[in-house]
Amino acid sequence: MAYLHQHYLEGGLSQEELQEWNELLNDTVNQPFLIELMNGTWDEITAGDEVYLKSTRSAEILAYVRVMPQKKVFRMEWRLQIAVAVAIIFIAAGLFFFMGKDKTPQQPLQALAVEITPGKQGATLTLANGKKIRLNDVSTGEIAEEAGISVTKSANGQLIYEIKGSAGDPGKTNTLTTAKGETYMLMLPDKSKVWLNAASSLTYATVLNKEGKRWVRLEGEAYFEIAKDPVLPFAVESGGQVIEVLGTHFNVNSYQDEAVVKTTLMEGSINVGIKGTDKITRLKPGQQSSLTNGAMRVETVDVDEAVAWQKGYFQFDGKTLETSLLEISRWYNVDIEYKDNSLRTRRLAGSISKYENVNKILKVMQLAGALNFRVDGRKVVVEKN
Numbered sequence: 001m002a003y004l005h006q007h008y009l010e011g012g013l014s015q016e017e018l019q020e021w022n023e024l025l026n027d028t029v030n031q032p033f034l035i036e037l038m039n040g041t042w043d044e045i046t047a048g049d050e051v052y053l054k055s056t057r058s059a060e061i062l063a064y065v066r067v068m069p070q071k072k073v074f075r076m077e078w079r080l081q082i083a084v085a086v087a088i089i090f091i092a093a094g095l096f097f098f099m100g101k102d103k104t105p106q107q108p109l110q111a112l113a114v115e116i117t118p119g120k121q122g123a124t125l126t127l128a129n130g131k132k133i134r135l136n137d138v139s140t141g142e143i144a145e146e147a148g149i150s151v152t153k154s155a156n157g158q159l160i161y162e163i164k165g166s167a168g169d170p171g172k173t174n175t176l177t178t179a180k181g182e183t184y185m186l187m188l189p190d191k192s193k194v195w196l197n198a199a200s201s202l203t204y205a206t207v208l209n210k211e212g213k214r215w216v217r218l219e220g221e222a223y224f225e226i227a228k229d230p231v232l233p234f235a236v237e238s239g240g241q242v243i244e245v246l247g248t249h250f251n252v253n254s255y256q257d258e259a260v261v262k263t264t265l266m267e268g269s270i271n272v273g274i275k276g277t278d279k280i281t282r283l284k285p286g287q288q289s290s291l292t293n294g295a296m297r298v299e300t301v302d303v304d305e306a307v308a309w310q311k312g313y314f315q316f317d318g319k320t321l322e323t324s325l326l327e328i329s330r331w332y333n334v335d336i337e338y339k340d341n342s343l344r345t346r347r348l349a350g351s352i353s354k355y356e357n358v359n360k361i362l363k364v365m366q367l368a369g370a371l372n373f374r375v376d377g378r379k380v381v382v383e384k385n
Contacts, residue, residue: 123159179198
C-alpha cells in the first residue's frame, strides 16, 4: 500500500496499479492504514525535502478543491500542495480532512432532514393525441403505435421509434420531457440517438420528416449522435438558432435560465444559423459556438467538458459558481439561494461524479474555505465563509 501511495503522488502508477489503488481506497477496512500514510507524508515534508509531486498530477488533484474568485488565482506553497493531494485521496474514499496549520475551520454541513438523491433515468412521453406516458411506470416492449410508427421501451430503458409499413403523418409530433433529476436516451426512426439532460424537452415529428428535413426542437440540453443521411439533413431548432447536419456528434445547451446558448461539435461538421437571419456559422470538431443576444462567437474548447454530464460527472473548470449550481439544482432537484450575490461570479475548477451524495459534492466545493453551504429541506443556501 505504501508503494502505491507514493507512486500515486508521483504520478507513476501503471493502469493495473491505479486500478488496485482505487480498489484499496474504496474498501473502508483500509482507512486506518490510509490515515497513517497521510500523517506520515505530512510529517516527512519539509521545505528542503526531495519528495515531489509532478506538476501535472498536482494541478489535476488541486482542481478538485480549488475555488478561485474572478480574475484572482491563489498559489499554494509546495507543502500545502502535497497535503491537499493527500487529502484528495481520502476524499475519493469518502473522507474529508482540512489540512494546514493555520486553516480557518469551515461550517460543517448538517445532516439532511430530507434525503437528496442524485438524478436517475426517467421521462414523460407526450403522444400526438395528447396522451402522456410516464416511462418509469411502463414495462418493456411496445408502449404506443401511431400512424405506422411503433414506440418501444427497451430492456435498458431506451425509447426506440420504428417505422412500420407505410410512412405516417408528418404533421404528428411527440415530445419527450425530463423533469429535474431525470435523464433519458431516445433512438429516432433514422437510428439517430439523443441523450436528454435534466429539465429538458425534445419535440419531433414521429416520422422525423418535416418539409424535407429530419426536424426536432430542443429546450434545455441534449447530446446528439446523428445517423448519416446524404438526402435528408437533420435540423435542430433551439434557443434562437437552427443547427443543420448530415451526420455527426454534437451537444446543445439551451436552457432558458442561462444567458448563452452553446453548441459543441465532437466530430463531423455542422452549420449553426441564427433564426430570422441569413447568418450561418460552420463549426469544425473541437469548436463551440456561443449565441448571446443575437450575436454568435466561436472558439476552440475541451469538448469533454461539454459532454461531462452525459458521461456521468460534473465538470466545473472555468465555470462560475452560479452556472455550476444550476447544474446541481437540475440534477438533484433542489433550489439555490444566495445570501451574497457576489458569490455568483466566483470561478470554479474541478470535477466529481454526478452520482455522489449531494453533501459530498458541496463539501468538495467548500474545501478552499471561500464559501459555505447550508441545506434547508430541498434548498441550498450559499453564504460567505
